[in-house]
Amino acid sequence: MPTTPTRDAVRERYAAAARSHLTGDASPCCSGSRSGGEPDPITVGLYERTDSPSDAALAASLGCGNPTALADLSPGEDVLDLGSGGGLDVLLSARRVGPTGTATGLDMTDEMLELARRNQAEAGIANARFVRGRIEAIPLDDASVDVVISNCVINLSADKDAVIREAHRVLRPDGRFAVADVVLLRGIPDALRGIVGLWTGCISGALLDTAYVERLTAVGFTDASVEITRTYGRDDLHRLSGLVGDQLPHGWTLEQVVDALDGSFASAFVRASKPAEQ
Incomplete structure (x- = not known):
């Protein structure tokens, strides 16, 4: 399938992040940082360092939540992480499901897969694996996993309906969809949705919280819900302003962009269940 400009931009942004970690020259990637390297407001403070099986995987985490805590994993379960990046959530999942379970990471970026395998x-975790592919076309069999997790990745897809359909397909009956993602709390101007820097920074590609529930329900999930975990205001938006760069829409100032986005987005836990077979 041909690539799209958005997908290419996302892949290159995450490939650059992975290369920086592989070469030991790591710098924040998504969702950005203040000058001077201050942590960005979306990715900071999501994990306890003592919980991580790999310091390098923790350092490379670019998410907006901790889906392994959300999913309430049990020994023996098979877990799939959509857009697994540096592998932190896969490794945490593998440890929680134990030797009788498995954790699979799916990523489209070769550099991220290399980094994840190194981590x-x-x-020293044996019950994990990392495979190359797109979250819109998951290269796994029907009804092959118990839990689908993801961490600030589905909002980056230009075809979220395909992602949700694929997640439903690969889940077993009674399976669980448990992801961390960025959601919109209200609409944003169309002019801002075209800014690639905001898309790869996990904002302008996000769904409305209500639309997320509607799309999950439409493909057959039940008990779909969105739980807001962190909201973002003007100070946070100024920290993220480096993502806009020189891509301001014609006639817009940076302060107008901040005004338009203030209070419009949040990090959230998104949950749903696949019904048992009747």
Whole structure:
């Protein structure tokens, strides 16, 4: 399938982040940072360092939540992480499901897969694997996993309906969809949705919280819900302003962009269940 400008931009942004960690020259990638390297407001403070099986995987985490805590994993379960990046959530999941379970990471970026496998080797975790592919076309069999997790990735997809359909397909009956994502709390101007820097920064590609529930329900999920975990105001938006760069829409100032986005987005836990077979 041909790539799209958005997908190419997302892949290159995450490839650059992975290369920086592989070469030891890591710098924040998504969702940005203040000058001077201050942590960005979306990715900071999501995990306890003592919980991580790999310091390198923790350092490379670019998410907006901790889906492994959300999913309430049990020994023996098979887990799939959509857009697994540096592998932190896969490694945490593998440890929670134990030797009788498995954790699979899916990512479209070769550099991220290389980084994840290196982090897996460092952690010495055997029941994890990382595969290449797109979250819109998951290369796994029907009804092959118990839990689908993801961390600030589905909002980056230009075809979220395909992602949700695929998640439903690969889940077993009684399976669980448990992801961390960025959601919109109200609409944003169309002019801002075209800014690639905001898309790869996890804002302008996000769904409305109500639309997320509607799309999950439409493909057959039940008990769909969105739980807001962190909201963002003007100070946070100024920290993220480096993502806009020179891509301001014609006639817009940076302060107008901040005004338009103030209070419009949040990090959230998104949950749903696949019904048992009748």
